[in-house]
Amino acid sequence: MNNITSNHYNLDKCNNCPVRDLSFCNALDNGALEEFSALSKTKSFQDGQLIFSEGKTNEYLGSVILGIVKIYKLLDDGRQQIVSLGFPGDMLGNIIDSEYNYFAESVGDTKICFYQVARINNFAESNPAIYRSILGKTTEQLGHAREWLLLLGRKTAQEKIASFLLLLAEHHKGDSPNQAFKIPLKRQEIADFLGLTIETVSRHFSNLKSKQLIREYAGHMLTIVDYDQLKSLA
Amino acid sequence: MNNITSNHYNLDKCNNCPVRDLSFCNALDNGALEEFSALSKTKSFQDGQLIFSEGKTNEYLGSVILGIVKIYKLLDDGRQQIVSLGFPGDMLGNIIDSEYNYFAESVGDTKICFYQVARINNFAESNPAIYRSILGKTTEQLGHAREWLLLLGRKTAQEKIASFLLLLAEHHKGDSPNQAFKIPLKRQEIADFLGLTIETVSRHFSNLKSKQLIREYAGHMLTIVDYDQLKSLA
DNA sequence: CGTACATTTGATTTGAATCAACGTTGGTGG
DNA sequence: CCACCAACGTTGATTCAAATCAAATGTACG
Numbered sequence: 319m320n321n322i323t324s325n326h327y328n329l330d331k332c333n334n335c336p337v338r339d340l341s342f343c344n345a346l347d348n349g350a351l352e353e354f355s356a357l358s359k360t361k362s363f364q365d366g367q368l369i370f371s372e373g374k375t376n377e378y379l380g381s382v383i384l385g386i387v388k389i390y391k392l393l394d395d396g397r398q399q400i401v402s403l404g405f406p407g408d409m410l411g412n413i414i415d416s417e418y419n420y421f422a423e424s425v426g427d428t429k430i431c432f433y434q435v436a437r438i439n440n441f442a443e444s445n446p447a448i449y450r451s452i453l454g455k456t457t458e459q460l461g462h463a464r465e466w467l468l469l470l471g472r473k474t475a476q477e478k479i480a481s482f483l484l485l486l487a488e489h490h491k492g493d494s495p496n497q498a499f500k501i502p503l504k505r506q507e508i509a510d511f512l513g514l515t516i517e518t519v520s521r522h523f524s525n526l527k528s529k530q531l532i533r534e535y536a537g538h539m540l541t542i543v544d545y546d547q548l549k550s551l552a
Numbered sequence: 553m554n555n556i557t558s559n560h561y562n563l564d565k566c567n568n569c570p571v572r573d574l575s576f577c578n579a580l581d582n583g584a585l586e587e588f589s590a591l592s593k594t595k596s597f598q599d600g601q602l603i604f605s606e607g608k609t610n611e612y613l614g615s616v617i618l619g620i621v622k623i624y625k626l627l628d629d630g631r632q633q634i635v636s637l638g639f640p641g642d643m644l645g646n647i648i649d650s651e652y653n654y655f656a657e658s659v660g661d662t663k664i665c666f667y668q669v670a671r672i673n674n675f676a677e678s679n680p681a682i683y684r685s686i687l688g689k690t691t692e693q694l695g696h697a698r699e700w701l702l703l704l705g706r707k708t709a710q711e712k713i714a715s716f717l718l719l720l721a722e723h724h725k726g727d728s729p730n731q732a733f734k735i736p737l738k739r740q741e742i743a744d745f746l747g748l749t750i751e752t753v754s755r756h757f758s759n760l761k762s763k764q765l766i767r768e769y770a771g772h773m774l775t776i777v778d779y780d781q782l783k784s785l786a
Numbered sequence: 787c788g789t790a791c792a793t794t795t796g797a798t799t800t801g802a803a804t805c806a807a808c809g810t811t812g813g814t815g816g
Numbered sequence: 817c818c819a820c821c822a823a824c825g826t827t828g829a830t831t832c833a834a835a836t837c838a839a840a841t842g843t844a845c846g
Contacts, residue, residue, distance in 0.1 A: 504823095505825060513706060517802085537825090751836080
């Protein structure tokens with residue numbers, strides 16, 4: 319975690335924070351937030367930077383401000399499974415465990431707001447509401463993880479791809495239904511998220527394209543042409 | 553949830569509770585526990601009883617006292633995935649969501665201690681420590697769920713079976729290493745937990761038996777003969 | 787003791803992995 | 817500006833692990 323403590327960092331005021339209403343800190347009233355924000359440090363990452371590693375001391379709790387963070391686990395022989403994607407507003411890590419038990423890596427340009435776990439616990443003594451808020455985020459993540467257990471255990475490759483595209487589309491809900499968006503992950507990352515190989519992912523993308531359910535241009539911009547039919551596949 | 557509210561129930565004192573040190577209520581001091589315990593109702597279930605259903609109002613938080621509870625999700629066509637096994641001391645449900653988003657069913661004879669979610673929130677106003685404790689249990693479950701994502705997404709059938717047997721063995725840690733224990737799940741349930749079919753589960757059990765890594769008698773009693781080698785397969 | 791259910795085992799199929807080229811994209815330096 | 821190269825992605829041929837289909841056997845229980 320040297321890269322977090324050692325670097326230049328911004329002490330953004332929460333007032334300007336783009337995820338103020340989404341992050342776990344949103345439960346705090348203005349006075350408490352003022353105090354809490356003083357504990358935070360933001361840090362930026364470029365594509366593919368390691369944010370923390372399995373086995374290292376759990377020193378920081380993070381909140382994704384910008385970009386995407388992939389959380390993954392590894393088997394001894396290098397097989398990888400992405401167990402979560404952290405979008406803006408999502409919490410990173412926890413304040414319970416003594417060690418991280420997975421790896422976190424930035425996907426594209428990413429900005430994260432960090433708090434020291436010890437400071438959060440200290441803060442909580444006078445502001446216990448923060449626990450309820452962290453509990454909310456943790457429960458949400460548990461829900462997502464269990465949804466993904468169903469996907470990995472019981473869905474076919476086609477259903478997995480369709481579900482994945484709908485998940486991405488969910489994060490562009492503000493836009494019009496058929497709005498194009500950038501697929502943030504490489505094929506290998508999609509494979510590692512869905513428990514597949516790159517080839518299988520590629521084949522099923524081609525499939526959906528030939529069926530005119532989706533369109534892809536400029537290499538990574540995607541339009542969902544037939545949302546309802548995609549949903550029925552997922 | 554009629555079966556919880558309507559039935560005869562015991563008002564066990566926490567002092568006699570066999571999972572007092574494991575449950576989320578263990579964070580409370582004696583005074584608070586006294587008050588908290590008054591909110592609880594215990595209920596017993598026989599094998600295969602539905603405890604709660606996806607889509608129903610999230611009214612109760614539970615704590616498993618005895619037996620095992622399987623938490624599962626279903627696809628439209630009936631495909632099932634067990635997303636968690638609740639052992640004694642494990643928390644059941646959450647206090648955040650408005651609805652249950654999975655099914656819970658007893659496996660064998662089971663006893664559960666229930667608290668109304670509304671009452672917990674009310675209790676928390678004067679005892680915020682309960683949130684920290686529930687957070688601990690939730691974080692633990694998230695860790696288990698992510699471990700299982702790796703298993704479902706990236707492990708082979710043999711590795712899945714080996715991991716499953718070691719998981720069961722973990723829950724008999726007090727016993728000697730090669731102590732026989734009862735496999736609490738039917739083959740179909742094991743399959744639904746590991747994202748496999750009954751036939752594949754059966755074949756790999758036979759495999760491990762012929763390799764002398766495990767032994768099974770009386771239909772469902774299991775001994776792990778070679779713990780280390782089983783571990784190397786998982 | 788018989789019926790229903792659970793489990794095992796065998797034969798076959800199949801969806802996804804693997805192996806193997808080939809195409810595309812984007813960055814670098816001549 | 818283009819040639820080169822490395823990383824990424826697609827497509828095809830083949831293999832393989834697990835699913836499916838199909839009996840047969842084992843077990844629990846009224």
